[in-house]
Amino acid sequence: METHEAIFAEIEQMREGAAALLRAKLDAMAGQIRDQANRVAGDLDVVVPPDLEALLPIASLAERLRSLAAPPPPPPPPVLALDLDILRALDAGRAQSVVLQELLRQLGAWCGPRAIAVFRDGNAQGWSGSGFEEGNPPRAWHGALADSPALARAASGTPVIVRPRADAVLSEWFGPSDGRLLVVPMSLRGKVVGVLLALEGGPGLNVPMVQQVTYTVGLMLETLTSRPNVPTPALTPPEVMSGEAEVAVEAPPAVSEEAPRAVEEAPVAAAEAPPAVGDGSETVELKVPVAPAAPVAAARAPEDERKHEEARRFARLLVSEIRLYNEQAVQTGKLARDVYGHLREDIDRSREMYEQRVSAEVRADSNYFHDEMVRILADGDADALGV
Numbered sequence: 608m609e610t611h612e613a614i615f616a617e618i619e620q621m622r623e624g625a626a627a628l629l630r631a632k633l634d635a636m637a638g639q640i641r642d643q644a645n646r647v648a649g650d651l652d653v654v655v656p657p658d659l660e661a662l663l664p665i666a667s668l669a670e671r672l673r674s675l676a677a678p679p680p681p682p683p684p685p686v687l688a689l690d691l692d693i694l695r696a697l698d699a700g701r702a703q704s705v706v707l708q709e710l711l712r713q714l715g716a717w718c719g720p721r722a723i724a725v726f727r728d729g730n731a732q733g734w735s736g737s738g739f740e741e742g743n744p745p746r747a748w749h750g751a752l753a754d755s756p757a758l759a760r761a762a763s764g765t766p767v768i769v770r771p772r773a774d775a776v777l778s779e780w781f782g783p784s785d786g787r788l789l790v791v792p793m794s795l796r797g798k799v800v801g802v803l804l805a806l807e808g809g810p811g812l813n814v815p816m817v818q819q820v821t822y823t824v825g826l827m828l829e830t831l832t833s834r835p836n837v838p839t840p841a842l843t844p845p846e847v848m849s850g851e852a853e854v855a856v857e858a859p860p861a862v863s864e865e866a867p868r869a870v871e872e873a874p875v876a877a878a879e880a881p882p883a884v885g886d887g888s889e890t891v892e893l894k895v896p897v898a899p900a901a902p903v904a905a906a907r908a909p910e911d912e913r914k915h916e917e918a919r920r921f922a923r924l925l926v927s928e929i930r931l932y933n934e935q936a937v938q939t940g941k942l943a944r945d946v947y948g949h950l951r952e953d954i955d956r957s958r959e960m961y962e963q964r965v966s967a968e969v970r971a972d973s974n975y976f977h978d979e980m981v982r983i984l985a986d987g988d989a990d991a992l993g994v
Contacts, residue, residue: 689819689820689823691842693713693820694823694842695838695842696709696713697709697710697713697820697823697824697827698827698834698837698838698839698842699837699838700827701831701837701920701923702831702923702924702927703828703831703924703927703928703931704927704930704931706824706827706828706831707723707734707735707824707931708735710723710803710820710821710824711723711735711736711737711738712737713820714737714803714805714817714820715737715738715810716810716816717805717810717811717812717813717816717817717820718738718789718805718806718807718808718810718811718812718813718817719738719786719805719806719807719808719809719810719812720736720737720738720739720781720806720808721736721737721738721803721804721805721806722734722735722736722737722745722748722780722803722804723735723736723745723793723801723802723803723804724745724748724758724801724802724804725800725801725931725932726752726762726799726800726801726802727932727933729751729752729753730749730750730751730752731748731749731750731751731752731755731758731776731801731802732748732749732932732934732935733745733746733747733748733749733780734746734801734931734932734934738808744780745780746934748780750776750779750780751776754775754776755774755775755776755777756769756774757769757774757776757777757788757790758774758776758777758790758802760790761790761791761792761799761802762792762799762802763799764792764794764799765792766789766790766791766792766818767789767790768787768788768789768790768814769787769788769790770784770785770786770787770788771783771784771786771788771806772784772785777804780804781804781806784806786806786807786808786812787806787807787812788804788805788806788807789803789804789805789806789812789814789817789818790802790803790804791803791804791805791817791818791821793821793825794825795825795828795829795928796829800932801932803817803821805817831920831924832917832920832921832924833917835916835917835920911969914966914968914969915969915972915973915975917965918961918965918969918970918973918975919973919975919979921961921964921965922961922965922975922976922978922979923975923979923983925957925960925961925976925979926957926976926979926980926982926983926984927979927983928957929950929953929954929957929983929984930983930984932953933950933953936949936950937949937950937984940984940991940993941984941985941986941988941991943993944990944991944993945991945992945993946980946984946985946991946992946993947992947993947994948993950984954980957976958976961975961976980992
């Protein structure tokens with residue numbers, strides 16, 4: 608072999624040896640890298656576990672998101688309770704008409720226009736109303752129960768909710784309103800005698816509260832004659848008592864009703880008999896004539912006075928009822944000066960009830976039923992009664 612070929616072969620052999628050595632070194636390094644990578648991968652399995660909930664729990668968050676997406680629960684029902692001031696205002700009336708007018712006034716917090724209508728001989732007659740734009744239109748209301756399914760149903764003792772436009776009589780009274788109208792029966796002594804009508808308005812229509820107040824007023828009217836005190840003791844503001852001794856406060860001395868008259872007569876006496884004018888050293892006395900005392904009726908025993916007061920209240924209640932349900936007949940009778948002739952049946956029936964309840968001793972010493980007829984039915988004109 609020639610020299611140059613031998614040199615080339617030796618160089619080629621050296622290159623292959625160097626390449627083999629380099630491959631070995633690279634294989635060793637690759638093995639080391641693979642071992643290191645395996646260790647790092649193992650460490651990553653520890654840092655990031657297969658169960659990600661252990662690393663970052665979100666199960667409770669999902670539950671909360673589901674609860675937020677669900678519709679909110681309905682609000683709790685409102686607490687239905689009458690304010691004591693409302694009860695005291697209703698309790699203050701001692702005549703049916705006063706209590707019912709206060710009822711109409713108080714209901715303005717829970718409905719729009721409202722009215723009371725009374726039943727008689729198959730007909731409904733408006734008594735009074737409140738909350739209307741002009742005047743008191745219910746006073747001119749008339750209608751037959753047979754023409755109003757809503758009034759007929761209420762007359763049987765069932766409250767109803769109706770749209771006025773769907774009822775011939777109510778649409779005439781309230782107009783073709785689309786609002787809801789609550790019709791609540793009103794009872795006295797177990798008999799439905801009329802209705803309260805409450806139309807949906809500015810405050811809406813709070814059906815439970817309107818029914819609750821109407822029911823409460825019915826109980827008040829039933830017990831009107833047996834509640835002499837205003838307010839009823841249960842509605843009186845309570846006294847706050849302390850442990851300290853109460854200091855008694857003396858009431859001021861009573862002032863005689865005769866005193867003003869006596870003082871007024873003094874100048875007259877002085878004018879009639881002027882005293883002699885002296886030198887100013889003597890005392891001048893004016894004798895004031897004393898008016899004769901009016902005869903005083905014999906005081907009744909407390910028990911007898913209680914019986915008389917109950918009789919007065921019962922007579923007032925009976926006669927107030929007559930006017931309440933027969934206003935038109937009362938006005939016609941006054942004009943004809945024959946109220947009794949126009950209301951004979953009602954007056955005789957109420958008088959009979961009065962005589963059954965009030966003892967003969969009280970009736971012999973008074974005429975409360977007749978007095979209330981003059982005051983309430985004839986507006987103080989006894990001749991207008993026609994009896």
